[in-house]
Amino acid sequence: KLVTNFGVGFNNIDLEACRERGIRVTNTPQPVIEPTAELAFALMHAVARRTAEFDRKLRQGTAEPFGVMNNLSHSLYGKTLGIIGMGRIGQALARRAVASGMTIIYHNRRPLGDEDIRRLGYEARYMSKEELLETADFVSLNLPYTPEVKHLIGERELKMMKNSAYLINTARGAHVDEEALVEALKEGEIAGAAMDVYEHEPKIHPELLTLDNVVLSPHTGTGTWEGRIAMCENVCDNILAWENNEIDKMNIVL
Numbered sequence: 683k684l685v686t687n688f689g690v691g692f693n694n695i696d697l698e699a700c701r702e703r704g705i706r707v708t709n710t711p712q713p714v715i716e717p718t719a720e721l722a723f724a725l726m727h728a729v730a731r732r733t734a735e736f737d738r739k740l741r742q743g744t745a746e747p748f749g750v751m752n753n754l755s756h757s758l759y760g761k762t763l764g765i766i767g768m769g770r771i772g773q774a775l776a777r778r779a780v781a782s783g784m785t786i787i788y789h790n791r792r793p794l795g796d797e798d799i800r801r802l803g804y805e806a807r808y809m810s811k812e813e814l815l816e817t818a819d820f821v822s823l824n825l826p827y828t829p830e831v832k833h834l835i836g837e838r839e840l841k842m843m844k845n846s847a848y849l850i851n852t853a854r855g856a857h858v859d860e861e862a863l864v865e866a867l868k869e870g871e872i873a874g875a876a877m878d879v880y881e882h883e884p885k886i887h888p889e890l891l892t893l894d895n896v897v898l899s900p901h902t903g904t905g906t907w908e909g910r911i912a913m914c915e916n917v918c919d920n921i922l923a924w925e926n927n928e929i930d931k932m933n934i935v936l
Contacts (some may be wrong), residue, residue, distance in 0.1 A: 713912035719774035725876035764818025767825025827854035
């Protein structure tokens with residue numbers, strides 16, 4: 683009678699089968715916002731400042747010698763962050779980026795309304811996907827998965843990005859054509875990528891594991907103790923609200 687998902691994404695649930703059987707479906711959207719935005723921001727830092735690469739090379743004894751012009755990286759300050767999917771997670775990421783001196787541009791299926799923009803408390807400019815890819819120094823994917831957005835970022839889109847730009851994906855692996863991404867990284871078409879999700883998860887493209895300009899995380903966007911506890915509580919709240927027929931208190935997907 684009820685499917686209550688432990689997470690915000692519900693592409694793992696057969697909604698049509700649930701609809702045919704009159705099964706209610708819920709998810710846990712609120713607890714995932716801040717942890718996922720935190721990780722996206724951390725991945726941006728790690729790939730631009732080469733944090734993971736430096737750590738790895740120091741431990742392996744293969745790092746360049748300390749020196750004023752050695753081990754250089756790139757700042758986030760003054761750069762432009764392009765967010766594809768300006769929902770709650772995208773907005774939480776933007777809030778962190780603004781605090782670090784970044785400019786925000788975004789692409790949605792439709793632009794945010796004037797009242798939504800005022801509520802944000804920072805400036806965010808809408809662009810077409812193509813304009814965003816050509817403009818942004820960092821492109822972050824923060825949209826839910828549907829079949830229509832499979833390979834949202836492929837060979838064509840990667841060629842649109844600046845050679846100095848970074849791709850960040852904490853949304854769903856299938857948003858990115860990983861074969862095209864590997865080629866773009868190897869050919870220097872983009873500067874780097876940081877990923878928490880993968881097209882054929884849990885399998886990771888073997889060449890991604892060999893590239894220094896890639897930072898990888900094992901799908902831990904919501905993986906904090908605080909986040910997991912809040913998600914558990916949200917699942918329980920959905921169940922209790924359903925049992926008590928308090929529909930307005932449920933996070934309803936279907």
